Amino acid sequence: MSLNKQAIRDDLTSKPGYIHLDNAGASLMPRCVLDTQVKHLQLEASVGGYEAERLENQRIEAVYDSVARLINCHRNEVAIVENASVGWMMAFYSIPFERGDRILTAEAEYASNYLAYLQVARERGVVVETIPSTGSGEVCIESLRAMIDDRVRLISVTHVPTNGGLVNPVAAIGAVAREHGIFYIVDACQSAGQIDLDVDAIHCDVLTATGRKFLRGPRGVGFLYVRSTVLDTLHPPMIDLFSAHWVAADRYELRADARRFENWENNYAARLGLGRAIDYALDIGIEVIEREVTRLAALLRDLLHAVPAVTVQDIGRHKCGIVTFSMAGIEAVEIETYLRKNRILVSVSSPASTLIDANRRQLPVLVRSGVHYFNTEAELEALVATVKRCC
Ligand SMILES: Cc1ncc(COP(=O)(O)O)c(C=O)c1O
Incomplete structure (x- = not known):
């Protein structure tokens, strides 16, 4: 399959004259994703939220099938949640940790996840350890193997870190976890929508x-996958009358499926938008998307490398769509502001978002651009030309 760039650009509803390279922050929704949401909001306005939900029930249910197709799982293994953090926390805080348990994680782990590890370390006496990286920056599988013992309760890694193009070898890490029967969590927040995911x-x-990053869905919605074979070992840290049934005055029963991690009230327009965004990506083909994203990101790195004051900060043997850089003598925030004034949207990544990696590599605040398949070579050239004017 090849990419019909013109058709894809025709689907953009963005303001003319803007160049959107903040896809690692929040991407642009295709027109159909916007329309799906607007249509549902209009229905809610005309018949009320509850009736709208009843009328659209089949489409709302189909969102679970879309997620299941995206990551190759069963729909009963999917919970649709407010964002990636809520999904991650609901699963993580369900794990019955005991004093002395070890959590092994990646050096480029996302701040929110690491904070949760530190919290259970403080409250339950769990030990948090980072798996050393290879020379090129990925989690080192040999080092991981050497760290395994019967106290390792969890391996938990970020697939693509928030601060650069690194892609961690999640399948190879998973093979080790599976071999030793160790619980394994993958934060795919930055990879979903740009890299093929098969659980x-x-x-x-x-x-x-x-939803909002490389999947090009709405804000305020995300998903959690929980393998059916571990579901019954996980008791959600918070429950309500949706995730559990109140069966007797002194007793409740949790839902049998992954929706035990959801709660009752939801933004159905956003859910429908998420489903439409996933279907849109699957129609194009994730492999096609991945190829184009990788090609454009490599081009951007090449263009940036040619600017003497710029240091491209991405690590990893195979890099994805996130391209980060710094510039001698100019703060990242100043560059971001200058780019924004010139209608080029990127974001910044501070050391605190991936502290272990940032300390290890002594990273400053970075300019973060997230390249997506709808971007053009001309847009990347415009970014670099504007960066040059910053010098
Ligand atoms: C690697 C990674 N994980 C998790 C998150 C959190 O996602 P959300 O804001 O949807 O909770 C982010 C957000 O930037 C991220 O980059």
């Missing part, structure tokens, strides 16, 4: 993602 190939027990 069976990855061997993960839990995987989380958000």
Whole structure:
């Protein structure tokens, strides 16, 4: 399959003259994703939220099938949640940790996840350890193997870190986890929508993602995958009358499916938008998307490398669509502001978002551009030309 760039650009509803390279922050929704949401909001306005939900029930249910197709799982293994963090936390805080348990994680782990590890370390006496990286920056599988013992309760890694183009070898890590029967969580927040995800190939027990980034869905919605074989071992840290049934005055029963991690009230327009965004990506083909994203990101790195004051900060043997850089003598925030004034949207990544990696590599605040398949070579050239004017 090849990419019909013109058709894809015709689907953009963005303001003319803007160049959107903040796809790692929040991407642009295709027109059909916007329309799906607007249509549902209009229905809610005309018949009320509850009736709208009843009328659209089949489409709302089909969102679970869309997620299941995206990551190769069963729809009963999917919970649709407010964002990636909520999904991740619901699963993580369900794990019955005991004093002395070890959590092994990646050096480029996302701040929110690491904060949760530190919290259970503080409250339950769990030990948090980072798996050393290879020379090129990925989680080192040999080092991981050497760290395994019977106290390792969890391996939990970020697939694509928030601060650069690194892609961690989640399937190889999963093979180790599976071999030793260790619970395995993958944060796929930055990879969903730009890299093919197959939970069976990855061997993960839990995987989380958000709607608004490379999936090009709405804000305020994400999903959580929980493997059916581990579901019954996980008791959600919070429950309500949706996730559990109140069966007697002194007793409740949890839902049998992954929706035990959801709660009752939801933004159905956003859910429908998520489903439409996933279907849109699947129609194009994730492999086609991945190829184009990788090609454009490599081109951007080449263009940036040619600017003497710029240091491209991405690590990893195979890099994805996130391209980060710094510039001698100019703060990242100043560059971002200058680019924004010139209608080029990127974001910044601060060391605190991936502290272990940032400390190890002594990273400053970085300019973060997230390249997506709808971007053009001309847009990347415009970014670099504007960066040059910053010098
Ligand atoms: C790697 C990673 N994980 C998790 C998250 C959190 O996602 P959300 O804001 O949807 O909770 C982010 C957000 O930037 C992220 O980059």
